[in-house]
Amino acid sequence: xxxxVAQRVGQSILAIFLTVSTxxxxxxxxxxxxxxxxxxxxxxxxxxxxxxxxxxxxxxLIQQYGIFVQDLFHGNLGTSFSFQASALDxxxxxxxxxxxxxxxxxxxxxxxxxxxxxxxxxxxDTARELGANVAMIAGQSMPEFWSGxxxxxxxxxxxPVLPAxxxxxxxxxxxxxxxxGILQIALISRLVRREMGAGFAAPYLTIARSxxxxxxxxxxxxxxxxxxxxxxxxxxxxxxxxxxxxVVVEVVFAWPGVGSLVVRALETRDYPLIQATVLVTAxxxxxxxxxxxxxxxxxxxxxxxGKAVAS
Amino acid sequence: xxxxxxxxxxxxxxxxxxxIELMTEAGIVRAVDxxxxxxxxxxxxxxxxxxxxGKSTTAMxxxxxxxxxxxxxxxxxxxxxxxxxxxxxxxRKVRGRTVSLIPQDPMTALSPVHTIGQQLRxxxxxxxxxxxxxxxxxxxxxxxxRMHIPDPASQLGKYPHQxxxxxxxxxxxxxxxxxxxxxxxxxxxxxxxxxxxxxxILGLLLEVQENTGIxxxxxxxxxxxxxxxxxxxxVMKDGRFVESGEAEQIVNAxxxxxxxxxxxxxxxxxxxxxxxxxxxxxxxxxEPR
Numbered sequence: 001x002x003x004x005v006a007q008r009v010g011q012s013i014l015a016i017f018l019t020v021s022t023x024x025x026x027x028x029x030x031x032x033x034x035x036x037x038x039x040x041x042x043x044x045x046x047x048x049x050x051x052x053x054x055x056x057x058x059x060x061l062i063q064q065y066g067i068f069v070q071d072l073f074h075g076n077l078g079t080s081f082s083f084q085a086s087a088l089d090x091x092x093x094x095x096x097x098x099x100x101x102x103x104x105x106x107x108x109x110x111x112x113x114x115x116x117x118x119x120x121x122x123x124x125d126t127a128r129e130l131g132a133n134v135a136m137i138a139g140q141s142m143p144e145f146w147s148g149x150x151x152x153x154x155x156x157x158x159x160p161v162l163p164a165x166x167x168x169x170x171x172x173x174x175x176x177x178x179x180x181g182i183l184q185i186a187l188i189s190r191l192v193r194r195e196m197g198a199g200f201a202a203p204y205l206t207i208a209r210s211x212x213x214x215x216x217x218x219x220x221x222x223x224x225x226x227x228x229x230x231x232x233x234x235x236x237x238x239x240x241x242x243x244x245x246x247v248v249v250e251v252v253f254a255w256p257g258v259g260s261l262v263v264r265a266l267e268t269r270d271y272p273l274i275q276a277t278v279l280v281t282a283x284x285x286x287x288x289x290x291x292x293x294x295x296x297x298x299x300x301x302x303x304x305x306g307k308a309v310a311s
Numbered sequence: 312x313x314x315x316x317x318x319x320x321x322x323x324x325x326x327x328x329x330x331i332e333l334m335t336e337a338g339i340v341r342a343v344d345x346x347x348x349x350x351x352x353x354x355x356x357x358x359x360x361x362x363x364x365g366k367s368t369t370a371m372x373x374x375x376x377x378x379x380x381x382x383x384x385x386x387x388x389x390x391x392x393x394x395x396x397x398x399x400x401x402x403r404k405v406r407g408r409t410v411s412l413i414p415q416d417p418m419t420a421l422s423p424v425h426t427i428g429q430q431l432r433x434x435x436x437x438x439x440x441x442x443x444x445x446x447x448x449x450x451x452x453x454x455x456x457r458m459h460i461p462d463p464a465s466q467l468g469k470y471p472h473q474x475x476x477x478x479x480x481x482x483x484x485x486x487x488x489x490x491x492x493x494x495x496x497x498x499x500x501x502x503x504x505x506x507x508x509x510x511x512i513l514g515l516l517l518e519v520q521e522n523t524g525i526x527x528x529x530x531x532x533x534x535x536x537x538x539x540x541x542x543x544x545x546v547m548k549d550g551r552f553v554e555s556g557e558a559e560q561i562v563n564a565x566x567x568x569x570x571x572x573x574x575x576x577x578x579x580x581x582x583x584x585x586x587x588x589x590x591x592x593x594x595x596x597x598e599p600r
Contacts, residue, residue, distance in 0.1 A: 203419040206376055211434055211486065212407030225424045300424050301470040 008293070012286040016279065023278045024068060027271050028061060034081055034269035055081060055271075068275070077279065078272030082264070087276035091258060095280060097167060098250070098257030102242035104177045109184035110235055116185065117192025118219060124197055133190070140186035148179040148252035165254035176253045180246050184238055191234050192227065199223030228299040236292035240285045321391050323494040323526040324350040324373070324410070329386040329396070331365070331372045331550075342368040344550035345386070348543075350494060353520065355527040357537045357558070359573070360547035366530045367415075369547075370498050374412060375402040390494065407437055410494040411487035413516075416503040417479035421471040427482050428467030431455070434489035454485040458515060477508035484515060494526040495519075501536060513539055534574060538562050546570045 035051040036043075043051075052058045056067065071078060077088040116132065123129045155175060156164035163172040196219075199205065205222050209215075213222075250259035258277055265273040296303040331343035343365045350356045358366040371377050373388040375395055388396050390409045395402040414420040421430055431451045436442065442450065448467070455463035458481040471479060480500065487495060497516065501509035517540060519525060531537055537544050541558040546569065554567035565571045 203414065203416065204422045207412060207414050207420045207483075208422070208430075210374055210376055210406055210412035212403065212437055212490065213433065217433075221425070222422050226422060228424070301426075302423060302472055 005290075005294075008290055012290070016282045016286060019282050020072070020275060020279050021065070021069075024065060024271075024275060025061070027269070027274050028064075030269075032269045034271060037268045038081060077276040080265075080273040080276075081270045082268045082273070083270075087270075087272040088280070090273060091261065091276045091280045094256060094258045094261045095284075097255060098243060098246070098259060100167075101173065101176055101180065101246060101250075101255060101257060102239055104173055105180035105184065105242060105246070106235060106239045108177050108181040109188055109238070112181070113185045113188035114192055114231070117189040118196055118224070120189065120193040121196035121200060121223070122219065124193075124200075136186045136189055138186075139182045140190075142182060144179055144183060144246075144248045145252055147182055148175070148249055151175050151179055152252070167256060172253075176246070176249050176255055179249050179252070180242065188231070188234055188238070192231055195227035195230050196223050199226050202226065229296060229303075232295060232299060233292060236288060240288040243284045243288065244281045322349045322351050322389075323354075323391060324348075324528065325387070325389045326369075326373060327387045329369065329372065329388060330384070331368055331377070332383045333368070333377075334381045334383075342550055343372060346545070346547070346550075346552050348545055348552075348555070350526045350528055352493070352526060353524040354542045355520065355529055355540050357529040357531060357541040357544045358547050358552075359531055359534065359537045359544055361532060361573075364547045365550040366532075366547050367498055370412075370496050370528065370530050374406065374410065374496060375399050376412075407434065407490040407492065409492055410496060411490065411492040413480070413484055413487050413495055413497040413500045415499040417476050417483050418471075418503065420483055421479065423471055425470075426467065427469050427471065427474070431467065431482070431486050431489060434486045438490035451485075451489075454489060455482070457488075457519075458482070458485045460485075475508075476504050477511060480504060480508075480512050481515065484512075484519070488519065488523075488525075492525070494528065496528045496530070498530045499532070500529075502531075502533070509536075516540065534562070534576075546573065 033048075034055060034057065035048045039048055039051055049058070056064060059067075068078070075088075077086070079085065080087040080090050083090050116136075120129050120132050123132075152164055152175060155162045162174050163169065164175075166172060200218075200223050202223075205218055208218055208222055244258075246255075246257070247259035247263060249255065250257045251263055254260065258281065262274065262277045264270075265277060326349070327347045328345050329343055329347070330341065330345055333340045333342045346365075346369060348356060348358075358369060360366045368377070368382075372382065372384055373395065375384075377384075379399070384396050386396055387394050390405040393401050393405055393409070395405065421427070428448070428451060431454065432447045435447050435450050435454075439447075439450070451467060452463045455466055460466055460478060460481050466474070466478075466482070471482075474482065495516070500516070501512050504512060513536060516527060520527060527540070529537070529540055538558060544556065544558050544561040545552045546554040546561065546567065548569050554561065554565065554570045561570060562574070565574055
């Protein structure tokens, strides 16, 4: 167990380092000049050179990378060009909002999608299930920027019951959560329906039914108990993906999270800020993934960490 | 004839003119076509037939375990007077209490993510609601001990994948008996097991029957099994009983040509041979575990 975790942490550090290095090179390969973004529109070549020197962008790429890595090991991710503050601090100040939205959206999705999926599995191949399926596919097909704007129009403009943007009160969390949730509900409920369908067809369920166990017990203890691993994996993976910033939704609702931050950082070619965002979200993603893996043995006794699942 | 039966005189199971039609991709198939049989206290009645003869469909049908949208049942099947064909909901009253199922493949018959103890205690509690946790556990340990499972208390914490097929079948018999039923439906209970383990399971079933007087409906394709356990045998082919009678008569003096064919399909009885496949071999082995 300890060895497994140590191994995983080692792998993760390597993966994070490679990710950050790749991003370091890629942002510099992309067209656009940070100096031009920060200088006045009428800046002279000399002024641009001065800004480049100030940001350390006049040095060869390999030397910039050397400085970056050296700073990285001292916990310094550079100074954000646009905020003129520690890039890491800027990202960390935004992170709580993204985490809040991600937690709220994943809870909302789980609370709706799991019962919906179970209901669909119990009514498999009926007209009602077909109807539910159509609704779910519709939900899956709606782009987030569209459903977000529609929800805004209805609940913040036509019937102004909820705040339109930003985070000033808990009510502000509702519309972004629902917008993110719609897509997740569509995806997760259909996964739950598929897994539960397999669970209902399992021999042990029929045998349990033959000894008089009520349908409720069969559904929640037997079928759900045996579907827990894929369902938890899906929820965890979606949650980890949301931590990378729910970019579109954050922009639509002016949500002060890392998603809208990274859009701004990209627009202004704020290299240190981009790098810091990638590093922080990569670390969080890896942590969530490790946490999911650690729950497997609790959900399925056949799983032994560090080995493949016995069938 | 009065409506007031003495409880003990009522047959455990009375099946009359049972028909089961299955919706298949090839159309409607009459898998069971008018079979009738009776099982009384302490009796073992065997339905023997090849695969596809309808014997397992009969067993699953009377327990109402066939998917309702795929199977149409008619006739009667009364468990101590409760007809589960006329009223499918009535089966809830008999499952686990009057009748329990012993499955064909013990390896897939228990939930892999729950312990033996969880599944056994659940079965005990279904019938005996007032028991405390300690009483439920001690009753569970007791049941496992009666199945000759070594060190029963420590088995409760194990998961199905940690036990062998033979052990799991013993656990499943214990679970089947947890609700103190009067009838067991054993659907090919030994086909998925090694020959040496089969004898132990059959011996155990006979021992349970001797101690409790439980009735058994045995479904099998194996004439060796049928001969060992049965009081009466029904030979099934294409959804009908082609021959019914006392076990002795069916085995020693079969009348129907199909029964004779079934009997000759068995390897001849002989001295112990290398592959040990003679039908009596498992019996001679007795309790292997």
